[in-house]
Amino acid sequence: MNLIKGFMLIELPTIQDGIDGTISIVESGKHIPFNVKRVYYVYNLANQVAIRGKHAHKKLEQVLFCISGSFKLNLDDGENQMEFLVYKPNVGVYLGVDLWHSMTDFSSNCIFFVLASDYYNESDYIRNYSEFINYVTVKNLKTHSNHYNHGLIQ
Ligand code: T46
Secondary structure (H helix, E strand, O other): OOOOOOEEEEOEEEEEEEOOEEEEEOOOOOOOOEEEOOOEEEEEOOOOOOOOEEEEEOOOOEEEEEEOOOEEEEEEEEEEEEEEEEEOOEEEEEEEEEEEOEEEEEEEEEEOEEEEEEEEEEEEEOHHHHHHHHHHHHHHHHHHHHHHHOOOOO
């Protein structure tokens, strides 16, 4: 069971071609739980103190792949936090809504590649941590009171 809400790992079908390398496949509608509208990738991460992310999304869903090197991913759903090393090119990290994420400790050869459910829209970002905590707290309270009103919680 995942402690963190809005997070899962997605392992891609992968073919080992022996000395000729390895191929990992992403097919729209099969391996990614949304229609991909945007692809972006980040590289030139040679700076040891680079920090990326430090935000959450209100509606955007993404799957992130580290296709070269490695980095540390920190996740925070407003209640629980976790940190792990992302380094497998065939394993994507699904980042759902309301998930504060930041990336650090990039190896010099790091390239990360992202499939996103929508076009870039700055108003979908929550870039302030206190604002994020308020946002998820209010949302959780609303969900809890809806469940209560519908008799799901006695
Ligand atoms: C995310 C993590 C994993 C655009 O104009 N269009 C784009 O599609 C993207 C991704 C960025 N930008 C602009 C917005 C900023 O002026 O590029 C600049 C850097 O973006 P940001 O600071 O958001 O970069 P990261 O690496 O912190 O975050 C990115 C994604 O923006 C974000 O959605 O979840 O990667």
